[in-house]
Amino acid sequence: MVPQSPSEWPLHYLRWAKIRQRGAIDLATSGVKACALSDLALAGEDLAINGPNDEGYVPLMEAIANRYGLRTGQIVTATGTSGANFLVFGALLKPGDEVLIEQPGYGPLVAVPQYLGATIKRFQRSFERQFGVDTGEILNAITPRTKLVVLTNPHNPTGAVLPVEALREIGGAAARVGASVLVDEVYLDGIWRDRPSTAASLGAPFISTSSLTKIYGLAGLRCGWVAAPLELAGRIREMHDIVDGTGPVPTEMLGVVAIRKLDQLRERSRRLLAANMEIFQQWMHGQERLEWVEPSGGTVGFPRFRDLADSEPFIERLLSQQGISLVPGKFFDLPAHFRCGLGGDTAALVRGLDGLGQALRGC
Ligand SMILES: Cc1ncc(COP(=O)(O)O)c(C=O)c1O
Numbered sequence: 565m566v567p568q569s570p571s572e573w574p575l576h577y578l579r580w581a582k583i584r585q586r587g588a589i590d591l592a593t594s595g596v597k598a599c600a601l602s603d604l605a606l607a608g609e610d611l612a613i614n615g616p617n618d619e620g621y622v623p624l625m626e627a628i629a630n631r632y633g634l635r636t637g638q639i640v641t642a643t644g645t646s647g648a649n650f651l652v653f654g655a656l657l658k659p660g661d662e663v664l665i666e667q668p669g670y671g672p673l674v675a676v677p678q679y680l681g682a683t684i685k686r687f688q689r690s691f692e693r694q695f696g697v698d699t700g701e702i703l704n705a706i707t708p709r710t711k712l713v714v715l716t717n718p719h720n721p722t723g724a725v726l727p728v729e730a731l732r733e734i735g736g737a738a739a740r741v742g743a744s745v746l747v748d749e750v751y752l753d754g755i756w757r758d759r760p761s762t763a764a765s766l767g768a769p770f771i772s773t774s775s776l777t778k779i780y781g782l783a784g785l786r787c788g789w790v791a792a793p794l795e796l797a798g799r800i801r802e803m804h805d806i807v808d809g810t811g812p813v814p815t816e817m818l819g820v821v822a823i824r825k826l827d828q829l830r831e832r833s834r835r836l837l838a839a840n841m842e843i844f845q846q847w848m849h850g851q852e853r854l855e856w857v858e859p860s861g862g863t864v865g866f867p868r869f870r871d872l873a874d875s876e877p878f879i880e881r882l883l884s885q886q887g888i889s890l891v892p893g894k895f896f897d898l899p900a901h902f903r904c905g906l907g908g909d910t911a912a913l914v915r916g917l918d919g920l921g922q923a924l925r926g927c
Contacts, residue, residue: 577671577895587882587889589916594720594863596833596907599781603829610821614813619801621816627823628789632762640800641811641819644788645750648773650676652746652790653712655803657682661711664702668896670720673748682711691868694857695724703737713738716748717763718755721866721896721903723859728760735769744769744796753779755861756834764791771796776822778863778907780829786812787819833907837863840906840913847917853924863907866893874899878923886919 584592604610615621620641629636642648649672657663659681665674667686678684687702689695702713713734717726731747738745747763749772764772775788790800804811822829844865848856856867869875876892879902883889893901906913 576675577891580895581891584889585883588887589912589919590889591904591908591913591916592889592891593905593908594903595778595783595905596781596863597836597909598783599829599832603781603832604818604821604825606818606821611814611817615817617811617813617816620804620811621813621820624787624816624819624823625789627820628791631823631826632765632791634764634791635794637794638764638791638797640790640792640797640804641816642773642775642788642790642804643808643812644777644786645748645773645775646672646788647786647808648775648788648790649673649746649748651800651803651807652771652773652792653677653680653682654807655796655800656711656744660709662707662709663712663714664705664710665714666697666716666719668721668893668898669714670716670748671895673714673716677712677714683709689719689722689724691857695719695722697726697730697734699730699733702734706737706741706743708741710738710741710743712743713745714748715745716751717760718751718859718861720748720751720862721864721891721893721901722857723751723862723864723866724857725755725760725860728766731763731766731770735766739769744771746771746773748772749774750778751862753830754833754837754863756838759861762791764793768793768796771800776819779833780822780826781833782822782829785815785818785822787815787822836910837907839910840908841865843910843913843917844904844906847921851921851924863905865904865906866896866898866901867904868893868898868901872900875902878902882920882923886923888916888919890920 625636625639628639653676657680661682663677663682762772763770771792776782854867891903
């Protein structure tokens with residue numbers, strides 16, 4: 565199989581996110597407002613350029629394992645959740661293997677297995693089901709050729725959270741055919757009440773991926789990881805050997821400092837996201853042209869137009885006439901929706917929603 569060159573790919577979300585024109589009010593991002601370096605209050609010994617990191621920076625692996633109640637060897641460090649997902653796909657898939665992936669979903673979770681020559685099957689998370697999963701549909705789609713079932717929890721882009729019973733049912737069916745279940749949990753720490761524990765703590769066949777990028781305002785650190793059953797973690801670490809060689813020492817050292825301060829950083833994010841979510845909820849109440857499933861967690865809202873099949877022309881006009889950016893739903897396979905980021909500056913969100921409300925009323 566000869567992989568397609570990236571220039572032949574259709575415009576995908578991440579490329580768009582990098583080259584898009586940004587409005588003065590940018591509601592198209594999915595992370596929380598950036599932290600300053602001073603928020604980490606570094607001591608001299610907290611940071612070095614070089615150091616031992618052949619198999620991952622051990623203090624970071626220990627800190628993540630402690631948080632999850634897992635063994636240190638179950639953690640593989642990676643470049644963000646993106647890098648973590650790539651390592652899992654690379655370690656587990658060969659051409660022709662079947663991968664079941666949620667739809668709507670986050671583009672790279674489809675693009676990487678496609679690039680590796682896997683056969684992609686999608687299962688639906690629909691508005692009518694509050695963007696939950698139909699476990700019957702997934703169980704029916706699992707075959708002896710299935711190698712991986714892929715989910716996000718909370719779901720990107722809707723923020724829906726999966727009940728642990730559904731995960732267990734999917735895990736049981738996957739295990740019966742020797743498949744694994746990859747749960748991308750990059751938004752999991754953005755659930756403030758009744759936060760489920762990581763899927764990896766359910767044991768085989770679950771693999772979790774996450775990072776400090778989205779919820780904590782530490783996007784630039786690119787500090788991510790995989791949590792997997794011990795034997796699989798070994799294979800994933802071998803994938804890390806050929807993708808990344810050795811991990812970045814400064815990033816992983818700063819990751820340790822951030823995890824030490826995680827409760828404090830989390831409280832900062834909770835305050836911001838809770839205030840912004842309330843503003844967005846109130847605003848949605850008054851919008852006759854829109855409907856949505858309220859997210860249980862995460863950093864975005866994902867409303868749907870009642871009267872437009874494709875939000876993109878509206879969003880382009882909003883950007884050119886009012887300087888407000890949103891993400892068209894087409895990047896998540898649902899063109900009638902749009903994604904609005906809720907992790908940024910509250911005053912900017914209020915101004916953005918004012919402008920968006922006017923545009924929706926046609927003024
Ligand atoms: C579901 C999901 N996984 C992974 C990522 C990327 O995470 P990271 O920045 O840690 O690579 C995103 C970013 O939007 C995402 O939505």
